Amino acid sequence: MTDLYSLKNKRVFVAGHRGMVGSAIVRRLKDEGCEILTASRSELDLRDQSGVRRWIAERKPDAVVLAAAKVGGILANDTYPADFLYENLVIETNVIEASFRSEVGKLIFLGSSCIYPKFAPQPIPEDALLTGPLEPTNEWYAIAKIAGLKLCQAYRRQHGVDYISAMPTNLYGPGDNFDLEKSHVIPALMRKAHEAKLAGEKQLTIWGSGTPKREFLHVDDAADAMVSLLKSYSGDGHVNVGSGEDIAILELAKLVASVVGFEGEIRNDPTKPDGTPRKLMDVSRLFETGWRPKYELKTGLEDAYAWFREHVEKGEARLNVA
Numbered sequence: 001m002t003d004l005y006s007l008k009n010k011r012v013f014v015a016g017h018r019g020m021v022g023s024a025i026v027r028r029l030k031d032e033g034c035e036i037l038t039a040s041r042s043e044l045d046l047r048d049q050s051g052v053r054r055w056i057a058e059r060k061p062d063a064v065v066l067a068a069a070k071v072g073g074i075l076a077n078d079t080y081p082a083d084f085l086y087e088n089l090v091i092e093t094n095v096i097e098a099s100f101r102s103e104v105g106k107l108i109f110l111g112s113s114c115i116y117p118k119f120a121p122q123p124i125p126e127d128a129l130l131t132g133p134l135e136p137t138n139e140w141y142a143i144a145k146i147a148g149l150k151l152c153q154a155y156r157r158q159h160g161v162d163y164i165s166a167m168p169t170n171l172y173g174p175g176d177n178f179d180l181e182k183s184h185v186i187p188a189l190m191r192k193a194h195e196a197k198l199a200g201e202k203q204l205t206i207w208g209s210g211t212p213k214r215e216f217l218h219v220d221d222a223a224d225a226m227v228s229l230l231k232s233y234s235g236d237g238h239v240n241v242g243s244g245e246d247i248a249i250l251e252l253a254k255l256v257a258s259v260v261g262f263e264g265e266i267r268n269d270p271t272k273p274d275g276t277p278r279k280l281m282d283v284s285r286l287f288e289t290g291w292r293p294k295y296e297l298k299t300g301l302e303d304a305y306a307w308f309r310e311h312v313e314k315g316e317a318r319l320n321v322a
């Protein structure tokens with residue numbers, strides 16, 4: 001990738017710096033010679049428009065990474081539709097508008113692969129957006145993310161600002177949410193397998209049929225891709241960020257069990273939703289820049305499990321999320 005925008009000596013605000021992606025982006029930015037600006041939720045609730053405007057106006061970041069959001073797995077999205085639509089709309093509109101007001105030169109907004117239609121062609125190209133109905137379990141979050149992507153495009157079109165959007169696939173790794181009801185599939189299966197192994201249990205339950213397929217990317221790879229795009233991408237269109245490979249949930253469960261060392265049987269809970277059958281993204285626009293992920297799935301899971309074990313023992317893993 002050729003750099004269009006240097007981060008050296010720039011002030012970069014990472015919104016959502018304590019989250020899994022935000023903390024990975026902070027780690028990745030350490031190599032860029034920039035000043036990293038952060039604010040905890042207690043200092044700055046990003047739902048407070050006047051607070052966000054004041055904070056950004058006072059600190060005048062040169063660039064913003066918008067990684068803050070209300071995030072959760074399939075059951076959380078399906079259970080709390082108002083929270084996922086409202087909070088994500090408010091957070092993204094506040095940060096994008098306040099960045100424009102304070103003349104922030106570069107902003108990257110993080111969307112999600114769930115913005116695409118439930119039955120989009122696979123692998124899903126960026127132009128599949130808004131070509132069909134969404135997956136019902138996360139349409140609320142998806143509509144918020146589509147709005148954020150469109151808002152960046154609108155500010156570019158009306159005011160000429162260089163605000164870009166990335167659509168990450170399912171992410172996992174250090175700092176993930178391990179709450180069994182609200183998390184995504186990898187942290188949930190990792191924790192279930194870990195606890196079943198310690199308890200000597202003989203079975204592990206997965207949600208749904210196990211037949212849906214999902215693409216996964218380690219969060220450190222995602223952070224590297226975001227920083228690369230921040231420096232080298234300037235365009236109206238959003239960019240898919242993924243590994244380019246997917247796996248069926250049942251196969252994933254077997255892989256997680258082998259990484260954790262759980263040897264019992266895997267059962268299905270058909271009362272839980274499968275969600276979209278597949279959402280493998282076409283990542284050729286990203287790969288054409290020369291970027292490639294460093295982790296393949298098994299080594300990524302081993303890294304994530306090592307982090308989980310260490311932080312559970314220290315009481316620092318997010319096991320119960322409000």
Ligand SMILES: NC(=O)C1=CN([C@@H]2O[C@H](COP(=O)(O)OP(=O)(O)OC[C@H]3O[C@@H](n4cnc5c(N)ncnc54)[C@H](OP(=O)(O)O)[C@@H]3O)[C@@H](O)[C@H]2O)C=CC1
Pocket residue numbers: 015016017018019020021022040041044045046047066067068069070071091110111112113167168169170171172175176177184
């Ligand atoms: N995880 C995944 O699989 C994927 C994630 N993404 C996107 O990546 C981004 C980060 O996700 P991820 O790191 O997994 O999520 P996390 O839940 O781990 O982190 C979200 C962060 O946003 C902060 N936040 C949420 N609401 C507010 C608020 N009102 N005011 C201030 N801060 C707030 C949280 O603060 P606090 O720590 O105080 O709760 C947290 O630091 C999101 O935009 C998400 O949509 C996209 C695709 C996949």
Ligand SMILES: C[C@H]1O[C@H](OP(=O)(O)OP(=O)(O)OC[C@H]2O[C@@H](n3cnc4c(=O)[nH]c(N)nc43)[C@H](O)[C@@H]2O)[C@@H](O)[C@@H](O)C1=O
Pocket residue numbers: 071072073074075077112113114137138141169170171180182183184185186188189205206207208212214249272273274275276
């Ligand atoms: C990133 C993306 O993530 C969400 O979409 P999702 O990919 O469907 O989310 P998920 O990771 O929770 O599930 C993936 C698959 O896995 C199956 N599954 C099995 N067993 C468990 C389990 O124990 N927990 C969970 N969560 N899922 C399980 C589950 O039934 C489903 O078939 C969006 O809401 C939205 O947040 C978004 O953008």
